[in-house]
Structure formats: structure tokens, C-alpha cells
Amino acid sequence: MLEPRFYRVGLLPVALVLVVVAFSLQEPPRSVRTTLAADAFSGSRAMASLDRLADAYPVRRPGDVADDQLAERIAGDLRGTGFAVRTSTHEGRTIEGTRDLQLVIGERTGTSSQRIVVVAHRDAAGPGSRAELSGTAALLELARVVGAPRRTSRTLMLVSTSGGSGGAAGAMALADELKGQDVAAVLVLGAVAAEELRRPLVVPWSNDVGIAPLQLRRTVETALRAETGLNGGEPRALSQTGRYAVPGTLGEQGPLVDAGLPAVLLSASGEAPPAADAPVSPARMQGMGRTVLRAITALDNGPAIRAQTTPDVVIQGKVVPAWAPRLLLGILLLPVLLALIDAFARARRNRIAIGPWLTWTVLAAVPFVVAAVVARFLGLTGLLPVAPAAPAPIATVPVSVGALVAVVLAGVLAAVAVRLPRKRVVKRAGGDPAAPGAAVGLMLVLWAVTFALWIGNPYSAALLIPALHVWLFALLPEYRPPRAWGMVLCVVLLIPALALGTWVAATFGLDPVDLAWTALLSIAGGHASPLSWLLWSVAAGAAVSGVAIAWRGRARAGDDDVEITMRGPVSYAGPGSLGGVESALRR
Known part of the structure; x- marks a missing residue:
């Protein structure tokens, strides 16, 4: 029933597509750099802020009273540094179930309406969770550095969310808030002061089939190397394809990338939040905080980053555009389709039920x-x-x-x-x-x-x-x-x-x-x-x-044999089939 020739014919275009894919490799975009030092960020001041917040709000489950009180305090601190602050309440599904969550947005208008957004969540699953709160402390220190009277070229937004301990409900609300706005980049701050490092430190993944723009990732990784000497841990090709096959991420950058925004997570603990008792490091806070400030400075003075979230694959420093794997995998379906069409037609001719x-x-x-x-x-x-x-x-x-x-x-x-x-x-x-x-x-x-x-x-x-x-x-x-x-x-x-x-x-x-x-x-x-x-x-x-x-198993020999009980079309019944006859004998 199966004719291999149709299958072999379908394999011919595969070789051509392989050549096309080989020539599709592209040079990666260069990172946006800056020569300005990020000396203004004070790690010691950020650590002091972290200590005060952790002592005042040791339990911060998403949507609880302490979480709302912390949101009010963050809003007051942002106003004190010259930011225009607005808050909104939204319903989100969290690790506590469905809760009303506060979204705090501080905005400092620049000479351009294009926005650079810095995000940190304030809630936590376990009591204490100082490492998880370090992103918020770094956010408040950044507000002091870039607040009045300093001016930036692009509008700067500092955002405090809740729900980041699981489910990213706050990030989803922020994605709706940023819909239709011109966003240059979104930097999500995780556990920036966590003492134990877990790579990747720059997390680009999405909850859908997508990824943060490579230029943004390289920009943050370059700032990270310049300020800390650390490698961000770019994922390998197999890790990238595995992530695309089963999309999903624990970081708050996920819903933002889903919405088509250029967003990455910067966290010393990697993608997953650290344990509640994870230790913090002042040196880590200093280095990571300077990294964020350097990245903001580079993004503020550099060209706009294209918000491309297509699932490109980086192999040995070369970029394979998303259309190339799609084309190759699609053409691999052709040989099987041709063989099945022929097998189906043969089955129909032989009156075999399908x-x-x-x-x-x-x-x-x-x-x-x-x-x-x-x-x-x-x-x-x-x-x-x-x-x-x-x-x-x-x-x-x-x-x-x-x-x-x-x-x-x-x-x-x-x-x-x-x-x-x-x-x-x-x-x-x-x-x-x-x-x-x-x-x-x-x-x-x-x-x-x-x-x-x-x-x-x-x-x-x-x-x-x-x-x-x-x-x-x-x-x-x-x-x-x-x-x-x-x-x-x-x-x-x-x-x-x-x-x-x-x-x-x-x-x-x-x-x-x-x-x-x-x-x-x-x-x-x-x-x-x-x-x-x-x-x-x-x-x-x-x-x-x-x-x-x-x-x-395999069909047994003789299963398809038919016992011949009479002469008919299945056997030869012409002259000589009954043996030699006298008229046919040599005389």
C-alpha cells in the first residue's frame, strides 16, 4: 500500500530548504553602549532602604493589608523624588487566589514621549524575603538618582507591582496600561541583591512563542559585564528551542513580552524567585544597581530598540531568523503527506475502510x-x-x-x-x-x-x-x-x-x-x-x-495467501495448464 517513491520525491525539496536555511544566518545586532559611569547609584543607601522596608513589612502576601500599605509608601517616596505618581486597583489571580492589587506608576517626563520602564514587584510568598524585596529597594534608589532636577531624553516610568511572587498579575495589568504607548524598553528587577548567583541573570523568556529583542538583551548584558564582570548566561540553542516548544516563564517579563513589549528580567537569582531566607549581599546590590543605571543611560541616549519578539535562535553567535526553522520543519511534513495521499488512494481503490x-x-x-x-x-x-x-x-x-x-x-x-x-x-x-x-x-x-x-x-x-x-x-x-x-x-x-x-x-x-x-x-x-x-x-x-x-507485529507468512478451490482468474487456466496433450507432443 505504501509507495516509497512518493516519499523520496517529497524529500527532494528538503535539501533545497537546508541550503536556504544555511544562507539565512544573520549577524546579531550590536548592544547599545554608554561611556558614562553609573557612580550615582548608592548600594549602601539601597541596602538601608531594604532593611527598613523588610522590618516594616515582613509579611507581604499579594493583596493583603501590608502589601497595600507598602504600595502607599512607595508612592509617597516616588512623589518625594519628583515623579508624578498615579495608582490603580486591578483584580488579578495570584498565589492567594483572586485578589485586588495596587499598581503604582511614577512617571518623569523627558524630552521624548518614548518610555523606558523599570518594574519591581513588592510582594512575597514567604515571610521576610529580603532578597525578593531588593528589586523594590533598588527601584527607590534609582528614583533618587534620576529624579528632579535631572532630566532624561526619554520619559522614565518606575512601576511597583504586586502578584510577582507567582502568576505575574501585576505585570499583566502593566501590559494593559502600556498598550498603545511608545515603549523603548522595559527592565524588570528581580532579586538584584541575592548573594547566590543562578544563571541566566538576564532572562528574556515569554509565556508565548517569543523572546525579548536580542539588542536589548545584549545591551543589559554589556552593562552587567561592565559593572560586575559577570556573564549574563546567554541560553544555548537547545535551551532556546526547548523554551519555544514549551513556552512559559516564572519572571514578570513574560506577560510584557507576550504583549509585544521589549522586556527583560535582571535578577541575581535567575528566573525563579529566591527562598524566603536567601541571604543578600551589599556588593551584589551595588553592582546590580549600577548595572540598571548604566543600562538606562545607554537606552536613554541610544537609538530606539525594535520591539521584535519573534522566536529567533542564536547559534554560535549567529542569528537564525524565526522563519527558517518554520520553513524547514514545514517542508519535512511534505514527504509524509505525499506518501499518505498515495496510500489513501490505493486503499480507496481496493475498497479498504479508512x-x-x-x-x-x-x-x-x-x-x-x-x-x-x-x-x-x-x-x-x-x-x-x-x-x-x-x-x-x-x-x-x-x-x-x-x-x-x-x-x-x-x-x-x-x-x-x-x-x-x-x-x-x-x-x-x-x-x-x-x-x-x-x-x-x-x-x-x-x-x-x-x-x-x-x-x-x-x-x-x-x-x-x-x-x-x-x-x-x-x-x-x-x-x-x-x-x-x-x-x-x-x-x-x-x-x-x-x-x-x-x-x-x-x-x-x-x-x-x-x-x-x-x-x-x-x-x-x-x-x-x-x-x-x-x-x-x-x-x-x-x-x-x-x-x-x-x-x-508483522503479518505472518501465509496470512494473505488464498486457498484455490477452483480455476479462475487467480490462476492460469490456458493451454497446457493440465499438462501435455497428445497434439502438443513432439512427433
């Missing part, structure tokens, strides 16, 4: 869909009290065993419920998943899912493309290997997804239960879109069906 096997494959996805629907239901109805709209550190949202059990139980019950309908479909289609129509139907479903993922996120689709190519030959009867090898191929093809899950767990310090809980929260909180988890549910159902087909 439709029932499409249903059989899709029914296998029902348990995964039901589990995801239950998770989303828990988030929408409030049965899951905490469901932030963005990823949150696992320590701030304790695992709910009851919720996990409910989701798993829903999936198991759905699997039991669809077992009988699947058996009926198999019986209607001929009674054997080893039939050619089953493999063709499964591959059509898997190709459609991969194509849909490629449209939205080509890096996610890359996880399924190896399965498409290998299963094309591993599942169809004429090429299907024996059962043992077939099961090995099924396991091998799960390696990309398993490797990515292992990498995510290692990056965020998650064990298997934490990883499952994080996935549940992403669905319950709406971070993972319904379309994405629906497509991945169908892909999981196709994997289950593929294992069922591989378990049947």
Missing part, C-alpha cells in the same frame, strides 16, 4: 481530553482555589493531591467508557488493528495534528515529526517489523517528549509529581490554551493507537 479507523484513533484521545476538561473546570469554578494565569514557582502553590487524583480518575473512567465503542469500531472495520486501513487512518490523524501544531508553534510540532517519518514505515503492514522491534520504535519515538519533560523538570527543580501538578495548573489557569491541549490529547491518542498496531 473512516472507522479515523474514529478509532480519535476515540483513544477521549480520556486525555476529559482529564484536561476536568482540570480546566476546577480552575474556572474555583474548586481549585489557586490557579494563576501564568506559571508560578512550585513552592508557592502546594500540590493538591485531591485535584491530581480527580483529574487522573476522570481520565481512567473515560478510558473505560470508550473501550466498548472502540471495540465496536474495530469490529465494523474488519476486526483487526493490524489491517492496512488502521495504520493509514492513524497516520492521517497524526499528520493533521502535527500540521495544526506547526501552524501555531513549529517547535512543538518538531516533537512529533520524527514519529511521522518512522511510523510511516513501522506501522504499515508491508514494512512493519516484528512485535519486539515495533515496540522499541514506539518507545524511541517518545524520547523527544520525554527528554523535553526531563529538561523542564531539571530547569525548574521539579520531581514527577511537581511536573504533573505544573501541567494541571497550566490548564486550570488558562495558560495552556484549549486548542493546544486538545491537539496534544489527540496526539497522545494516536500514540496509544500506534502501540496497539505495533503490538500486533
Whole structure:
């Protein structure tokens, strides 16, 4: 049923596209630099401010009384340094559930309406959390340095948010506030005084398929090296593609990058907030504070940074534009499509049923869909009290065993419920998943899912493309290997997804239960879109069906032999078929 020539023809454009991708490499943009020293920032004054704030507000859960009182104090300090201050209240989903949060914005008008925005959140999950509060202390020291009577070329905005301890609700409100405004750059301050370093120190990630502009990242990294001698820790190519395949970040820059704003997080503790008892360092505060001031000075006097958030990949100092991986991954779908079109046409000519096997494959996805629907239901109805709209550190949202059990139980019950309908479909289609129509139907479903993922996120689709190519030959009867090898191929093809899950767990310090809980929260909180988890549910159902087909193993010799009981079209019945006749004998 499978004609390899169509597959080979589809591979020809791949070589051409590889050449195009090779010539698509670009030089990275240069960082914006300044020769002005950032001596005006006083680390000792910032540390004294940190001590006062930490002693006055030791517990600062998002939206509580202490958080609101701290917001009022920050607003008063900003006014005292010459900033025009406005506050607003917005509702946000946090680690405390849905809360009313205060957004404090101090603005100092420059000669240009284009804005440089500096952001720091003031809340914390644990008591004390001096390292996490150091971003706010640095923000207030910056207000003293750049406040009246100093003037900047670009308008400067200093913003205090709440909800940054998990869910980034304040950053989401700020993204709405900045909508339609001309923003040159957004610098998000994390735990700038944390003593223990965790890279990357300059975090560019988004909660969607995107990343902060490379020029902005390089500008902040250059300022960091100049003031501290530290390397910001630029992510490697594999880390970049992994982040694009599974978008998400714990930093407040995520929602801002999602909104198309050029934003990065600067934090000594990296992407995740430090522990509540993490020590702080005056030297770190001094170096990081000077870094921020130097970056602001460079951005204020330099050219505007283009707000490009497309998922480009940096490899060995060269930039691969986002369209190149998309084109390459898309063209890899072509060989499988041509082979499947031919296999489908052959099946139709031979009157082999395909439709029932499409249903059989899709029914296998029902348990995964039901589990995801239950998770989303828990988030929408409030049965899951905490469901932030963005990823949150696992320590701030304790695992709910009851919720996990409910989701798993829903999936198991759905699997039991669809077992009988699947058996009926198999019986209607001929009674054997080893039939050619089953493999063709499964591959059509898997190709459609991969194509849909490629449209939205080509890096996610890359996880399924190896399965498409290998299963094309591993599942169809004429090429299907024996059962043992077939099961090995099924396991091998799960390696990309398993490797990515292992990498995510290692990056965020998650064990298997934490990883499952994080996935549940992403669905319950709406971070993972319904379309994405629906497509991945169908892909999981196709994997289950593929294992069922591989378990049947290679067709046994003689299975397709037909016992001849009479002469007919299947055999030769012409002259001589009954042996020699006298008239045909040599005389």
C-alpha cells in the first residue's frame, strides 16, 4: 500500500530548504553602549532602604493589608523624588487566589514621549524575603538618582507591582496600561541583591512563542559585564528551542513580552524567585544597581530598540531568523503527506475502510481530553482555589493531591467508557488493528495534528515529526517489523517528549509529581490554551493507537495467501495448464 517513491520525491525539496536555511544566518545586532559611569547609584543607601522596608513589612502576601500599605509608601517616596505618581486597583489571580492589587506608576517626563520602564514587584510568598524585596529597594534608589532636577531624553516610568511572587498579575495589568504607548524598553528587577548567583541573570523568556529583542538583551548584558564582570548566561540553542516548544516563564517579563513589549528580567537569582531566607549581599546590590543605571543611560541616549519578539535562535553567535526553522520543519511534513495521499488512494481503490479507523484513533484521545476538561473546570469554578494565569514557582502553590487524583480518575473512567465503542469500531472495520486501513487512518490523524501544531508553534510540532517519518514505515503492514522491534520504535519515538519533560523538570527543580501538578495548573489557569491541549490529547491518542498496531507485529507468512478451490482468474487456466496433450507432443 505504501509507495516509497512518493516519499523520496517529497524529500527532494528538503535539501533545497537546508541550503536556504544555511544562507539565512544573520549577524546579531550590536548592544547599545554608554561611556558614562553609573557612580550615582548608592548600594549602601539601597541596602538601608531594604532593611527598613523588610522590618516594616515582613509579611507581604499579594493583596493583603501590608502589601497595600507598602504600595502607599512607595508612592509617597516616588512623589518625594519628583515623579508624578498615579495608582490603580486591578483584580488579578495570584498565589492567594483572586485578589485586588495596587499598581503604582511614577512617571518623569523627558524630552521624548518614548518610555523606558523599570518594574519591581513588592510582594512575597514567604515571610521576610529580603532578597525578593531588593528589586523594590533598588527601584527607590534609582528614583533618587534620576529624579528632579535631572532630566532624561526619554520619559522614565518606575512601576511597583504586586502578584510577582507567582502568576505575574501585576505585570499583566502593566501590559494593559502600556498598550498603545511608545515603549523603548522595559527592565524588570528581580532579586538584584541575592548573594547566590543562578544563571541566566538576564532572562528574556515569554509565556508565548517569543523572546525579548536580542539588542536589548545584549545591551543589559554589556552593562552587567561592565559593572560586575559577570556573564549574563546567554541560553544555548537547545535551551532556546526547548523554551519555544514549551513556552512559559516564572519572571514578570513574560506577560510584557507576550504583549509585544521589549522586556527583560535582571535578577541575581535567575528566573525563579529566591527562598524566603536567601541571604543578600551589599556588593551584589551595588553592582546590580549600577548595572540598571548604566543600562538606562545607554537606552536613554541610544537609538530606539525594535520591539521584535519573534522566536529567533542564536547559534554560535549567529542569528537564525524565526522563519527558517518554520520553513524547514514545514517542508519535512511534505514527504509524509505525499506518501499518505498515495496510500489513501490505493486503499480507496481496493475498497479498504479508512473512516472507522479515523474514529478509532480519535476515540483513544477521549480520556486525555476529559482529564484536561476536568482540570480546566476546577480552575474556572474555583474548586481549585489557586490557579494563576501564568506559571508560578512550585513552592508557592502546594500540590493538591485531591485535584491530581480527580483529574487522573476522570481520565481512567473515560478510558473505560470508550473501550466498548472502540471495540465496536474495530469490529465494523474488519476486526483487526493490524489491517492496512488502521495504520493509514492513524497516520492521517497524526499528520493533521502535527500540521495544526506547526501552524501555531513549529517547535512543538518538531516533537512529533520524527514519529511521522518512522511510523510511516513501522506501522504499515508491508514494512512493519516484528512485535519486539515495533515496540522499541514506539518507545524511541517518545524520547523527544520525554527528554523535553526531563529538561523542564531539571530547569525548574521539579520531581514527577511537581511536573504533573505544573501541567494541571497550566490548564486550570488558562495558560495552556484549549486548542493546544486538545491537539496534544489527540496526539497522545494516536500514540496509544500506534502501540496497539505495533503490538500486533508483522503479518505472518501465509496470512494473505488464498486457498484455490477452483480455476479462475487467480490462476492460469490456458493451454497446457493440465499438462501435455497428445497434439502438443513432439512427433
